[in-house]
Amino acid sequence: MTITTSTAKNAQLEAIDESGWGARFRFFQPHNPAFWVYVIGVGAGAIGMIKYFGPALGGTYRLAVTSGIVFFGIYLIPWLLFLRRQNRYTAQPGGLLATGFIWGAVAATFWIALPANTALLEIWTKLLGPAGAETWGAGLAAPIDEEWSKGLGLILLIALAPRLVRSAYDGFIIGAFIGLGFQVSEDILYAYNNATASFGVGQLESSLFILALRGFAGITSHALFSAIFCAGVMWILGRAPGERRIGRGLLACLAAMFLHFAWDDASGLFGWSTFLTLFAPYLLLMPLAIVVLLVVRRLASSKERAWMRELLAPEVESGVVDQPLLDAVSGLHKDRRHFRKLVHDRRRARHLVESAGDLAQEIAASGGQETARVAHARAEVLRLRGA
Amino acid sequence: MSTGIPGWVPVEHRWFGLDRRMLRPALFVLVVALLLIYGWPALNAIVPWNNPTRAGDVLDLGAGATAVPPVGWQLEDGTLVSDRTGVSPTQESVKLAKGGATIQMTGASFNGTAAQFLDQVITSQDPQADISGSPATFTTTSGLVGVVRSASGTGGDELLAAFKMSLSTPATAPALLVNVSAVPGEFQQVSSEVETFLRSITPEAAA
Incomplete structure (x- = not known):
């Protein structure tokens, strides 16, 4: 064994330890106070949800609520597939992401945001008058109550899985799942509210209208806001070595809150132009939100990409993984695109990147030890490379 | 490298069976959540309405x-x-x-x-x-x-x-x-x- 190999192995073990990759997530932790706060929050949220939807399910608005659940349940599928693809590098376990999703769907909405928004909107109505609150109230209440209520879910998940939630990219992915839960829950609530506004007439059409409206707007809604906000929280906390960036973190949190404010109060911000009031959310705010998201994702992933390179460095030295494959599996979209061109076969390139990811995951799960699963994953990479 | 059995709380970190190291984040979440849930309504209760309709309003x-x-x-x-x-x-x-x-x-x-x-x-x-x-x-x-x-x-x-x-x-x-x-x-x-x-x-x- 050469000195270089030993250095690479040490760096690999350090990357496994720092990232926490491979650690298991256990939800049931009765010794952990964060577990009980989570249970209280989700429990109280579930009671609030039953109180809100219960009478509707048993009465006039049953069709609106059930169609809302079915429509937005289907709407959820492409979102989950999309976010699964984003859960790369030192990927988070499904159980942890599901825990975040449930916090967003039940606790953040029905335990915190609903009563908090109701009170804060009334305060703004008292201070600004009904017309002022109609224009500005939503944007001055929701970014505070909702971004914080979702962000609290991330704090609980850190306490429930301190080894797993380390980098800004972890916050980014977990935030997206918490936000997605919040978004779908809110969409169902809107489907119900819209049906009550027409006193139960045309409930199915009403739910379809909300699906079309909020489904499209949902592209740059809670999942995006929370991904940015929670990445910011992780930069402020600095849980990975060298990742504490308080200024950047505050900026990310404020950017998420500003995007939320601008979306909610577009009629106030662009009130001087009918055209902009109608189209600025889609022509200006949506592209702006996507640009901010991409910048935050790129910055947030740098630590994870470094860990991935360190984790696979011994495999590069031994020739199992070559440099272009390492660049692709630990790189950005443009690196993977470059790799596809190099391989001249899109499918093969995808299989190679996925198999290298599998190898990294098995190495992390074994704590850097040689196991049968690591050997098998390595053999798979070699088989696909045709070595 | 971290060692130990997952879920095992060292005796010096126990407080009534709970892991004292996780009290701070748990309490932070609880306090902020309660502030949002009950703080805004409390503030709302002390801010009076002052938007009376006047003669000539339509x-x-x-x-x-x-x-x-x-x-x-x-x-x-x-x-x-x-x-x-x-x-x-x-x-x-x-x-x-x-x-x-x-x-x-x-x-x-x-x-x-x-x-x-x-x-x-x-x-x-x-x-x-x-x-x-x-x-x-x-x-x-x-x-x-x-x-x-x-x-x-x-x-x-x-x-x-x-x-x-x-x-x-x-x-x-x-x-x-x-x-x-x-x-x-x-x-x-x-x-x-x-x-x-x-x-x-x-x-x-x-x-």
């Missing part, structure tokens, strides 16, 4: 429809014509409050007569509600014909009024629901103001 009900609110009531929701913010007649909501009485107006999209709309409202809200009074016709000063029903109980008095906001094509026009509720003994105090208010409702055509 409520904008959308598409040129208007109503004149009684003077001295708190306008808690709704838009005045002088606000010039634009109102949708099918989404407008108005709330006026005075003492134990409130007047709420809700615009909606509905195809049919005012009587059918009121039936739909009663069915959707509570089919078992004790709406004892039989439907009565109510005509506003502008000639708008609506339907009024009332209810009384131990919780107070309630009056529901429904209008279709057009003199020429009422069937397809937006609907307007006015819901007046008052604690026991309060309705008589405000009944003349409520009647004047209802008579002031004016659809677009007569505006």
